[in-house]
Amino acid sequence: MGQKGGRDAREKCDFLLREKQAINVVLRRQTEAEDHKYKVPLRVSIIVVRLLLKTDLPFRGNDESVNSENRGLYIEVLKSIRETSEDIFNNTLENAPKNNQLICPKIQKELVQCFAQEVLLSIRQEIGQDVFALLVDESSDVSKKEQMAIVLRYVDSLGFVKERFIGVVHVKDTSSLTLKNTLNEVLTSNKLSFSQIRGQL
Template sequence: MGQKGGRDAFVSQGFDTWNKKDAFRTHVGGVDSFHNKAKEKLLLKTGLTFRGYDESVNSENRGLYIEVLKAIRETSEDIFNNTLENAPKNNQLISPKIQKEPVQCFAQEVLLSIREEIGQNVFALLVDESSDVSKNEQMAIVLRYVDSLGFVKERFIGLVHVKDTSSLTLKNAINEIREQGYDGASNMRGEFNGLKALILQENDMDFYVHCFAHQLQLVVVAVTKKHDGVSDFFEQIALVVNVVCASCRRKTYYESKQEKGCKKACVVVNLKPKEG
């Protein structure tokens, strides 16, 4: 099919040239091939979740990977007879490791496009640490730069697992950077042992910028603590949020009350007589 790619090796003829990379490139095809178009439109454009939480045979939704495969096999008898339950048990190509390989390829393509967009221009590296639902400590990395059209862009490029959030650990996880933007925590901006200080010891051309959003947050917190009325207000708001969000029933009840209040306010506004 020209540069469109594809062949019958995997469904009828068999494939025995695993050591020849060119065979895979031929199978994938050119830039306009079905493989590359599917990769661009199916995942990168829509941001769909690639894998599901329950991929068992009896699951109603086995994840995008298997569900798409199930849809494709319905269009071809050869594919149907050689995939999923009809394939050899050790050759179904649906293991988590195999499913992650295309995801890793997509990630590399996204990073490559970001690097090409930055080119030789300067960029900033935004770093912060957080923990996931499994209580694993990780470091989020974002690139901030100006593209060729003059627009400021921020692109999330990944999460790096770290054993702790000490400045030395974070420093070892960062290699080559040109600008730093952290919050004001001591492990970040510390003059002697902070992440900023450790990096400046090796890269004296870098400079540190205290995150403006974090600065604003600190100012707001400081102002509210000086004003009893405002401080009490936010304290009560925090208590209400904690109480309501701790129960699904209370949350639903509050939403229904809020909806009725909004409808009543709209009716009052509509019935208000016009001046004059």
């Protein structure tokens, strides 16, 4: 193979490398665009969930169909926010891919659960290794299932007494052993311990 053959081979190699690079660049651009299309509705949904949780407002409406006048606060607030930006408008509700609208009740519940986990984490961090009192009440829900509400009372680093609701847990019965085991599971899952309890109400 002469000089000309070597030059041709190098040119072909350079061409292939440039082509691969071009494919990588195109794929990266495509991925960034897809990420953007996903992140916009997620970001807006998080804003709506934060607002509704902060103001203790309900999410769902009686009729969430497309033709309904009032589809529930979650969707109505989302519709209002999307009017503020063309980018948000183009990537939310009916303009988002059908599997990425983030409006189904399951998605709404998952977003609320994410917020709940963050709140529980901040409570755990605030308590740290300090002590707390436990407030527990049990009752039946509308389906006659036994449930237990759990509240922690503690003093924060500034000396203020705080009471924080950490959850409602269904229990199979209200025997002391069942309640103790359920409390232990809740405390353990929140990285708290019975040894930190200094009072029970």
